[in-house]
Amino acid sequence: MPGFEMFGALERAEVQEVLDSGVLMRYGFDGMRKGHWKAKELEQALAARMQTAYCHTVSSGTAALTVAMASAGIGAGDEVIIPTFTFVASFEAVLALGAIPVLADIDDTLALEPNAVENAISKRTKAVMPVHMCGSMANLRSLKALCDKYSLALIEDACQAIGGSFEGKPLGSYGDIGCFSFDFVKTITCGEGGGLITNNKDYYTKADHYSDHGHDHVGKDRGAETHPFLGYNYRISELHAAVGLAQIKRLDDFLAIQEKHYNVLEASIEKLAGITLRRVPEGGVQNYSFLNFFLPTETMARKAHKELVGAGVDACFYWYDNNWHYHTKWEHLKGLHSLGPVSEQVEKGMKQHGVYNFTASDQWMGRTVSCLIKLSWTEEEVTQRATTLHRILEKILREA
Numbered sequence: 232m233p234g235f236e237m238f239g240a241l242e243r244a245e246v247q248e249v250l251d252s253g254v255l256m257r258y259g260f261d262g263m264r265k266g267h268w269k270a271k272e273l274e275q276a277l278a279a280r281m282q283t284a285y286c287h288t289v290s291s292g293t294a295a296l297t298v299a300m301a302s303a304g305i306g307a308g309d310e311v312i313i314p315t316f317t318f319v320a321s322f323e324a325v326l327a328l329g330a331i332p333v334l335a336d337i338d339d340t341l342a343l344e345p346n347a348v349e350n351a352i353s354k355r356t357k358a359v360m361p362v363h364m365c366g367s368m369a370n371l372r373s374l375k376a377l378c379d380k381y382s383l384a385l386i387e388d389a390c391q392a393i394g395g396s397f398e399g400k401p402l403g404s405y406g407d408i409g410c411f412s413f414d415f416v417k418t419i420t421c422g423e424g425g426g427l428i429t430n431n432k433d434y435y436t437k438a439d440h441y442s443d444h445g446h447d448h449v450g451k452d453r454g455a456e457t458h459p460f461l462g463y464n465y466r467i468s469e470l471h472a473a474v475g476l477a478q479i480k481r482l483d484d485f486l487a488i489q490e491k492h493y494n495v496l497e498a499s500i501e502k503l504a505g506i507t508l509r510r511v512p513e514g515g516v517q518n519y520s521f522l523n524f525f526l527p528t529e530t531m532a533r534k535a536h537k538e539l540v541g542a543g544v545d546a547c548f549y550w551y552d553n554n555w556h557y558h559t560k561w562e563h564l565k566g567l568h569s570l571g572p573v574s575e576q577v578e579k580g581m582k583q584h585g586v587y588n589f590t591a592s593d594q595w596m597g598r599t600v601s602c603l604i605k606l607s608w609t610e611e612e613v614t615q616r617a618t619t620l621h622r623i624l625e626k627i628l629r630e631a
């Protein structure tokens with residue numbers, strides 16, 4: 232997944248242009264900037280690649296989620312349905328808006344299960360946020376049908392699956408708004424950054440204003456701009472956007488490398504009786520950033536993970552025990568351990584939903600092992616990895 236493995240001349244050249252002009256900010260200073268608008272160019276490139284009418288970049292993926300939800304009108308007391316398996320950012324972004332994160336089970340796609348989502352819908356639900364974890368997507372067709380039926384916003388968190396697609400549409404472009412992260416470990420990176428894409432002009436305009444203190448961005452004098460509504464600062468800097476601009480140009484090359492490496496690894500284990508690959512919903516194409524598979528039991532999955540790491544197969548994850556990605560380790564979030572008081576609405580809403588009994592998710596997560604696909608491996612390293620992966624899994628299945 233990591234674009235940082237491929238940092239080079241293109242990135243340096245883009246950053247150098249910003250440094251030479253001296254304008255590190257994305258807005259204003261028209262005379263000084265010598266025609267360099269890196270954030271704008273990055274937005275144009277992203278919108279073009281993702282086949283959407285609009286794109287707005289911000290300071291992180293978490294900011295993209297927050298701005299996306301704010302633009303869709305989500306606020307105090309609203310409920311947003313998110314999966315049990317995600318990154319803590321989903322939970323945080325919902326809380327940041329004074330809204331209430333409502334967890335729903337995942338299935339063998341490792342993403343939101345549509346029936347679980349329907350069961351979680353209440354009269355306060357405003358949005359469903361599928362998170363396309365580890366390179367592949369939720370069943371977006373079913374989720375879209377649900378969102379249409381109940382008039383909810385469908386906000387895709389495509390931070391871990393940029394470049395994948397569903398029914399021919401780039402991930403992030405299928406729902407109402409899609410979000411990406413360009414943090415240091417994502418498929419393309421700019422250090423810290425994020426972006427949202429949409430075909431909805433109203434959402435786009437709101438995102439554009441909200442992420443810059445509510446500035447309307449009309450005219451050429453920043454000081455004279457008006458502020459139609461409250462906003463905050465989630466701006467991306469020109470330095471970060473410059474790196475992102477170099478990386479978006481390389482996205483398809485990165486994806487091709489990921490797919491090639493992925494195929495070698497997948498081929499080495501797909502025929503092992505007892506190993507099941509994570510399901511990609513019909514119509515979906517992964518971005519191949521992780522190889523995800525299930526072992527027959529939790530015990531075997533734990534053992535496989537331990538032995539893979541022991542054998543030097545690095546970047547293999549057992550998410551079930553991971554502090555960042557599965558809800559069982561989010562005591563600080565579920566318990567609302569915040570620095571200051573949280574609103575009564577959030578406290579009450581969280582209590583109402585605070586049962587957190589997700590046996591269906593446990594069944595999948597307990598048996599999942601995920602292996603990151605790196606870009607920088609040599610062909611020999613990939614083959615070596617495939618051999619070791621096969622050897623260890625074959626042994627564990629045999630011994631069981």
Ligand SMILES: *Cc1c(COP(=O)(O)O)cnc(C)c1O
Nearest residue numbers: 291292293318320390391412414
């Ligand atoms: C990385 C990530 C985010 C947050 O992105 P940041 O840029 O690190 O804030 C959100 N959701 C998912 C699924 C992620 O992997």
